[in-house]
Amino acid sequence: MRFAATVLLWLATTVALAVTIPIAWAQKNVVDADGYAAMAQHAAxxxxxxxxxxxxxxxxxxxxxxxxxxxxxxxxxxxxxxxxxxxxxxxxxxxxxxxxxxxxxxxxxxxxxxxxxxxxxxxxxxxxxxxxxxxxxxxxxxxxxxLTVDMPKRLRAGKLRPLTAWGPWLSVGATVLTGVSALLTLAVARSRGKALSSHGVSALLAGAAGWAGIEVAQRYINDALDHAFGDIRLIAEAMTGTAENSLHQWLNLTLAAGGVLVVFGVFVAMLGGLRRAG
Incomplete structure (x- = not known):
């Protein structure tokens, strides 16, 4: 029973982390006006x-x-x-x-x-x-x-207004959910070292899923860019490239943190084994 609970909590942590990263990134760099302006200034x-x-x-x-x-x-x-x-x-x-x-x-x-x-x-x-x-x-x-040749019917002024109200709550809520799931996994697991390593695996999976998600999204991004033309299209492509690089950096940090956690978890598990053997 304890093992099953640990596995379920680990799965919840993995899914929550995979969702939290793009939500938090989007809130900081796209939804937030200051963050978007900062990204545009960097793209310049x-x-x-x-x-x-x-x-x-x-x-x-x-x-x-x-x-x-x-x-x-x-x-x-x-x-x-x-x-x-x-x-x-x-x-x-x-x-x-x-x-x-x-x-x-x-x-x-x-x-x-x-x-x-x-x-x-x-x-x-x-x-x-x-x-x-x-x-x-x-x-x-x-x-x-x-900014566009023909305005898509689904794109209108204020279309994403709800995100300005709910975006911060979604970002904070997803982050809290991930943290709570991770802490509960540590609390329920028999081995803290193995639990830490499993969180590292969660981060590695979340980072890899993010990279795959960006590749899948490329087609939709290109479809959106088709509504721009000439120099505006080139500017939009550069802005999109900057956004992708920014998200890639977040995902790379997630992968790096996952690798560190895996190694640290193994080290903690070894120390625990030596303590029990002694």
Whole structure:
């Protein structure tokens, strides 16, 4: 009976841990606006993202110039945009622009407002100042860039609003459940060393399941990215890559912790055996 209870508690711990890791990661890096902005700021260091963003900004700048009847060498505008995305101001402003995109889907937006980002603050950066002075132009109050070609019917403003309310509770609840299950397993098990090793195995299984889950999710991620186009698609791919790398780091830490627990559990079990033998 005790063995059966230990096995059931171990299974509960394993499942709870496998669920807790992605939930806690998503709450910290996706649902939470500050966490998402921090991840976007980190992604802004990606050369591919900087290149795509420079291309998008140069396109918008060219539109502003040509709409006033001027002509300009596109390579000049591209060079200015590239200098901006290489500047230390870019990651901060890119993160702020992503806050707007985050708010649209998590907090909602006025009826009829599309999913867009406003790049006007970027175009008003001092890096572009000389360019605007040459053509006696001022950047409009807003310069919006649509994030999708066609908005999926299932995706609408405020679609994920419930997660902002329930996400923290789910994350904390899953973490507490995992901890309680692990402690109960230790309490019920006959051998503390073996129980510790089993928790290590749980972490190894949870980490491996997470890696497999990311591979399975790739197809759905690619389907979602198909709604973006051009430079926005490249930017979204870079953001997705940063998110995947972040989750991979969490899973790698889980695997490492699992390996340590297995070794430590074996060591504790050996000490217990020596104590009983003595």
């Amino acid at each position: 260091a990606d050369p591919a993202l900087r290149s795509a963003m420079a291309s998008e900004l140069s396109t918008r700048a060219m539109e502003l110039i040509t709409n006033r009847g001027y002509t300009v060498d596109s390579s000049l505008v591209q060079g200015v945009a590239g200098a901006y995305t290489a500047s230390p101001q870019f990651p901060v402003q890119f993160a702020q622009a992503n806050r707007t995109a985050h708010a649209w889907i998590f907090a909602g937006a006025p009826p009829g407002q599309d999913w867009v980002v406003d790049v006007a603050p970027m175009l008003r950066d001092r890096t572009f100042a000389e360019l605007w002075n040459v053509f006696h132009l001022q950047v409009p109050a807003t310069v919006t860039v649509p």
